[in-house]
Amino acid sequence: MSLLNLLSLDDDGIECVAAVVEVWCDLHGVPLDSQRGREAMSEAVRLALGGQRSPEVMAEAICRHMRAQQYKDPID
Secondary structure, three states: OOHHHHHHOOHHHHHHHHHHHHHHHHHHOOOOOOHHHHHHHHHHHHHHHOOOOOHHHHHHHHHHHHHHHHHHOOOO
16 A cells, blocks of 8 residues: 555544554654554555544554564564
């Protein structure tokens, strides 16, 4: 998913996505501009475009997605 999809969100959606991803990256020691940071952002945008607006639910979904991605595409 392209991060250009972020532009499809309203201001509240963009703020929610940015805040959730920033917290996730901070908690996991992942730079926002890294491959994993971009993957977390893409997943957050996908969730927001699907209608998810709860930061708590979005954060948990990102955690699950990133754990699954770790096994699909391990990063050294």
